[in-house]
Amino acid sequence: xxxxxxxxxxxxxxxxxxxxxxxxxxxxxxxxxxxxxxxxxxxxxxxxxxxxxxxxxxxxxxxxxxxxxxxxxxxxxxxxxxxxxxxxxxxxxxxxxxxxxxxxxxxxxxxxxxxxxxxxxxxxxxxxxxxxxxxxxxxxxxxxxxxxxxxxxxxxxxxxxxxxxxxxxxxxxxxxxxxxxxxxxxxxxxxxxxxxxxxxxxxxxxxxxxxxxxxxxxxxxxxxxxxxxxxxxxxxxxxxxxxxxxxxxxxxxxxxxxxxxxxxxxxxxxxxxxxxxxxxxxxxxxxxxxxxxxxxxxxxxxxxxxxxxxxxxxxxxxxxxxxxxxxxxxxxxxxxxxxxxxxxxxxxxxxxxxxxxxxxxxxxxxxxxxxxxxxxxxxxxxxxxxxxxxxxxxxxxxxxxxxxxxxxxxxxxxxxxxxxxxxxxxxxxxxxxxxxxxxxxxxxxxxxxxxxx
Ligand code: URA
Numbered sequence: 001x002x003x004x005x006x007x008x009x010x011x012x013x014x015x016x017x018x019x020x021x022x023x024x025x026x027x028x029x030x031x032x033x034x035x036x037x038x039x040x041x042x043x044x045x046x047x048x049x050x051x052x053x054x055x056x057x058x059x060x061x062x063x064x065x066x067x068x069x070x071x072x073x074x075x076x077x078x079x080x081x082x083x084x085x086x087x088x089x090x091x092x093x094x095x096x097x098x099x100x101x102x103x104x105x106x107x108x109x110x111x112x113x114x115x116x117x118x119x120x121x122x123x124x125x126x127x128x129x130x131x132x133x134x135x136x137x138x139x140x141x142x143x144x145x146x147x148x149x150x151x152x153x154x155x156x157x158x159x160x161x162x163x164x165x166x167x168x169x170x171x172x173x174x175x176x177x178x179x180x181x182x183x184x185x186x187x188x189x190x191x192x193x194x195x196x197x198x199x200x201x202x203x204x205x206x207x208x209x210x211x212x213x214x215x216x217x218x219x220x221x222x223x224x225x226x227x228x229x230x231x232x233x234x235x236x237x238x239x240x241x242x243x244x245x246x247x248x249x250x251x252x253x254x255x256x257x258x259x260x261x262x263x264x265x266x267x268x269x270x271x272x273x274x275x276x277x278x279x280x281x282x283x284x285x286x287x288x289x290x291x292x293x294x295x296x297x298x299x300x301x302x303x304x305x306x307x308x309x310x311x312x313x314x315x316x317x318x319x320x321x322x323x324x325x326x327x328x329x330x331x332x333x334x335x336x337x338x339x340x341x342x343x344x345x346x347x348x349x350x351x352x353x354x355x356x357x358x359x360x361x362x363x364x365x366x367x368x369x370x371x372x373x374x375x376x377x378x379x380x381x382x383x384x385x386x387x388x389x390x391x392x393x394x395x396x397x398x399x400x401x402x403x404x405x406x407x408x409x410x411x412x413x414x415x416x417x418x419x420x421x422x423x424x425x426x427x428x429x430x431x432x433x434x435x436x437x438x439x440x441x442x443x444x445x446x447x448x449x450x451x452x453x
Contacts, residue, residue, distance in 0.1 A: 005029065005039040012046035020059040027063035031162040037169060044166065044175045052180040054447070057222060058229045060180075064188035067162035071109055071138050073194045076145055078107045081288040083280050084190055085201040086182075086219070087119035087209055089360040090244030090385075093201065094122045094152060095258035096277040096305070097284060099313035102149030103304040104281075104297075106288040109141060109193045110152045111159065115369040115377065117209070118360030120249065123154050124368070128252040128379035132323035148316040160189050177209070179219040187226045197233045197287025199280050200224070203241035204435060207356025213238070213435070220438045221446035228440050233287040235294075238436040239276055243354040243389050246273030250368045250382015250403065256331040262311035269388060272433055278302050279434055294437075337380040337403035341410055343417050345393045350427035354389055358420035362413035366404045378405045383413075390427040 003025045011018065018026075026043060029035030052060065073080035083097050098108045112134075114121035123134045134154040136144070144151040163185050170176045170185075190198055200223050203209070204216040220236035227234025247269040248257045260267065261274055282291070282298030291297035304310050315325050327334040363369070367378030384401045387393050399421055402410055438446055 005035045005043065009039060009042045009046055012043060012050055015050050017053050018056055018059070020055075020063075023056060023059040024063045027060065027067055027162045030165045031067040033165065040166070041169055041173045044170055044173060044181065047181065048175040048178045054225060057180050057183055057226055060184040061187045061191065061226050062230065064160055064162045064166075064184055065192045068160050068192070069138060069156070069158040070192045071141070071194050073107055073109060073145070076107050076142070078105060078149075079196040079288040079290070080107045080109055080194060081197040081199070081284045082108060082110050082190060082193060082195050083199045083201060083284055084186060086186075086203050086216075087116060088203045088241045088245055089119060089207045089356050089363065090246050090249035090254065090273070091120065091201075091203075092125065092246065092254040092258050092273065093277045093280055095125070095255065095314065096261060096310065097281040098150040098152055099262070099310040099317065100277075100281040100301045100304050101284040101288065102313045103309040104285045104288070104290045104300055106149070106284065106290055107145045108150040108284075109145060109195075110150070111155055111189060111193055112152055113155070115364060118207070118357050118364060119209075120251075120254065120360075120363065120368065122152060124377050125251050125254045126152060128255055129318055129323040129325075130327065132318055133321050136321065144317065144320045148313055148320055150313055150317050151321070152317070153321075155189065160192050163188055179210075179215065179222055182219060183222045183226055187223055187230075191227070191230050191232060195232050196289075197284060198227050199283040199287065200234065200236035201276070201280055202236050202238050204238050205240050205242035205356065205431070206354065207241035207243070207360055217436060217438070217446050217449075220436075221443045224438050224440065224443040225447060228443070233440070235283050235287060235440075236438040237279060237283065237434055238438070240431050240433050240435060241356055242431055243356055244359055244385055245276060246270040248382060248384050249359065249363045250366065250380075251377060252335055252379045253382040253384065253403065256335060258314075259311075259328055259331050262305070262314055264306060264308070269385060272388075275433055278305070335380055335403075338405045339403070339407050339410065341402050342398035343400045343402055343414060345395055345397055345399050345423060346418070347423050348395045349393065349423040349425050351387045351389055351391050351393055351399070351421065352424035352426065352428045353422040355420040358416045362416040362420065365409070365412045365416070366402060367409055381405065381409075390430050393423055
């Protein structure tokens with residue numbers, strides 16, 4: 001029987017469940033642009049309001065994944081793993097975990113994104129390295145993987161074209177923040193890379209897209225369920241995004257901070273970054289079958305980081321993708337913002353609260369992000385934090401240092417930071433860095449506990 005989009009919109013509007021064929025019809029219509037935008041938009045809003053069953057999310061993810069080209073890592077002869085974050089501020093874990101997992105004998109085909117909203121983008125950071133190419137074909141990515149084991153690239157035109165259409169429509173119709181649609185969007189792209197194992201870093205707290213912990217847990221469990229149904233071993237770590245991760249947030253400054261950790265140069269203000277990265281890499285190594293437990297994987301990850309192997313693989317990957325690694329010799333000398341200004345504490349006390357989303361916006365407005373899609377970003381924009389939540393701070397001393405390409409760029413970030421960084425007489429107790437771990441064995445309990453909407 002012929003299907004009509006209008007009937008499917010009515011069906012979802014009235015709360016009924018779609019068959020996999022009906023979902024395939026809608027996704028094909030989106031990818032091939034044979035269903036008009038107004039009908040796709042109405043269907044998205046019905047799905048947003050009514051929610052989707054687990055079977056529908058599974059069918060939607062698979063149909064989206066198969067809407068374009070898929071990557072097959074089998075010829076590489078090693079298990080393929082990846083890590084995906086739901087987006088954060090100062091989150092540069094990808095630059096650390098990809099080479100660590102590759103050094104453990106796995107391949108890491110990592111398809112990353114650009115700055116989105118208040119969050120930073122891995123591609124924007126890597127493109128600060130002169131010559132680094134993020135737009136590789138799947139064939140070129142395979143060659144880099146065969147040579148060095150890790151490749152961090154951008155999405156190609158032919159990978160999950162249905163998501164490109166649906167995501168742009170969601171952006172324009174206020175239907176982004178649906179756990180079902182987010183799950184299908186993220187997982188279709190991850191599963192199109194043919195992964196054996198996937199670790200999801202689901203952020204929670206003031207800098208996360210989903211601020212409420214129960215929403216983050218539900219999304220995490222939904223993604224684990226979808227990955228496992230597709231035959232990819234999947235786990236999700238719920239991690240704290242109450243403040244920027246590490247010491248720096250921006251573009252080149254984040255590459256510089258990653259190089260520090262890869263070179264064994266630790267700093268008290270980035271121990272959180274090191275810890276989250278080792279936990280994520282440990283899970284990648286475990287899910288990729290290169291360790292018996294996640295704890296053993298974490299130990300392996302730490303040994304690799306300390307040995308300098310991860311730095312060698314990162315350097316090899318950058319060179320294989322056209323980057324000039326001579327700038328790695330003295331990374332702080334390559335950091336050339338036109339202006340630097342300290343942002344001072346206006347009272348003494350403790351750094352008691354950080355609105356991390358506002359800090360993220362401050363970083364983007366310094367020039368690390370873009371106003372419109374396609375705008376250039378400034379490689380040397382960003383900020384350095386001088387205090388973490390709970391630290392004692394003194395009036396007139398720097399809370400952070402801002403970097404930008406011209407003076408006028410600092411005004412708005414300074415206003416945002418004055419609102420974002422709250423100093424009080426008492427410190428507030430610190431939340432744990434890793435708050436929950438959702439795996440194949442406990443996912444059902446999280447799905448049932450947090451039924452949505
Ligand atoms: N990132 C994605 O790729 N898709 C979403 O829907 C949200 C974040």
